[in-house]
Amino acid sequence: MNPELSWLPGWLPFVLLALPVAFALGWLASRLDWRQLRLEDRRNPRAYFRGLNFLLNEQQDQAIDAFIEAVQNDPDTSELHFALGNLFRRRGDYERAVRVHQHLLSRGDLSQAEHQRAQHALALDYLKAGLLDHAEAALLKLEGTPFQTQARLARLANHERARDWSQAAAIARTLDGAQDLGVGAGSGAQLAGSFAPRLAHYLCEQAAERLASRDADGAQELLRRAIETAPQAPRPRIELARLQMQRGQAAEQDSARAEAARLACDTLIAALDASPAAAPLIAAPLVKAAQACGQEAPVRTRLQALYAQAPSLDLLEALIALRAPLPPPAGESSAEDLRGWYLHHLGHESSLAAASKWLAGEKLEHEEHHPLVQRALDRATQPLLRYRCAACGFEAKQHFWQCPGCQSWDSYPARRVEEL
Structure with a gap:
């Protein structure tokens, strides 16, 4: 025996022989596991990619069938469950979408992030299904999660649909406070702008409810709070001036009616100062208030200045009423030639409505045909005198603070369709 190896223990040769055998067995086992994994993965991706192909081709029913097959092959895959639930919701099958997301929530192996995501998806299912009570409960569970801001915005929309203005106002204050603290950007949704104008709308809606209940004092207090909340918003002052005029009309003494009209006039002048762009909406009630309290001259001067800066049909009608x-070079106008304002307006704006109003007082060569021509012009101008939502294009004869079509706030410009 070699004396240099005599110190080695006798069992070492067996260990040296066992190492290659163990390596060979491990390699063989890994090959078998890899083959099994490849067989499983071959089935799952095939169903998954088939579903994805159907989805890209907008074949949602076939995509759902393919994803169901993929989920059956691998029931532990949460992403497939999310995809399947979203497909059910998009197709309008809200009951099955709810079951998918409830199944995800019942699993104990989900991470906290996936659990919160499933809770948010379940809330969306309830919202789309119109189950507002269930949606409210599901959204409340998202407080303190990355979906908190999205949940609050959804709850805000819920309370608006239910016309629960006090609850909507409470959420709007919370959102506005969170934005002031810099919380909105990191809460799953980026907040754009202040919620103060919307909160002012909620207060105006509450004031309308108080008026319907014959609580004029409570309505006036709410409108003053709305003005303090959003000083630049025109609606609270317009609504307050209307209330002041109503209270004056109910008074028995002429002096009380005149004082109420003066207060309304001051309120509307303040609205012009705060929001000059809303002058077309303010002009008509301002004219009535000015005529009721004898303030035609200062109001006329103010409206003339606004018209010179931005001519509009409503300001035009207000100036004619006053x-x-x-303006020079025409100079002073008598009551008979006030229609000259329409020609003056046509010099600035190509307005079919102004042309129709001017033509209504003219004598034509064939006067017997004038009513037919005038009727056709009036009919043609009616669509031009509507208001149009800037968000969805919904048109209406009257101005809305909230669009009846898309439910957006302040989406109606103060100008008519012809002037846009």
Whole structure:
């Protein structure tokens, strides 16, 4: 025996022989496991990619069938469950979408992030299904999660649909406070702008409810709070001026009615100062208030200045109602030639409505045909005098603070369709 190896123990040769055998067995086992994994993965991706192909081709029913097959092959895959639940919701099958997301929530192996995601998806299912009570409960569970801001916005929309203005106002204050603290950007949704104007709308809606209940004092207090909340918003002052005029009309003494009209006039002048762009909406009630309290001259001057900066049909009609003189070189206007304002307006704006109003007082060569022509012009101008939502294009004869079509706030410009 070699004396240099005599110190080695006798069992070492067996260990040296066992190492290659163990390596060979491990390699063989890994090959068998790899083959099994490849067989499983071959089935799962095939169903998954088939479903994805159907989805890209907008064949949602076939995509759902393919994803169901993929989920059956691998029931522990949460992403497939999310995809399947979203497909059910998009197709309008809300009951099956709810079951998918409830199944995800019942699993104990989900991470916290996936659990919160499933809770958010379940809330969306309830919202789309119109189950507002269930949606509210599901959304409340998202407080303190990355979906908190999205949940609060959804709850805000819920309370608006239910016309629960006090609850909507509470959420709007929370969102506005969170934004002031810099919380909104990191809460799953980026907040754009302040919620103060919307909160002012909620207060105005509550004031309308108080008026319906004959609580004029409570309505006036709410409108003053709305003005303090959003000083630049025109609606609270317009609504307050309307209330002041109503209270004055109910008074028995002429002096009380005149004082109420003066207060309304001051309120509307303040609205012009805060929001000059809303002048077309303010002009008509301002004219009535000015005529009721004898303030035609200062109001006329103010409206003439606004019209010179931005001519509009509503300001034009207000100036005619106040018998405003035409600007130079026309000079002073008598009651008979106030229609000259329409020609003056046509010099600035190509307005079919103004042309129709001017033509209504003219004598034509064939006067017997004038009613037919006038009727056709009036009919043609009616669509041009509507208001149009800037968000969805919904048109209406009257101005809305909230669009009846898309439910957006302040989406109606103060100008008519012809002036846009």
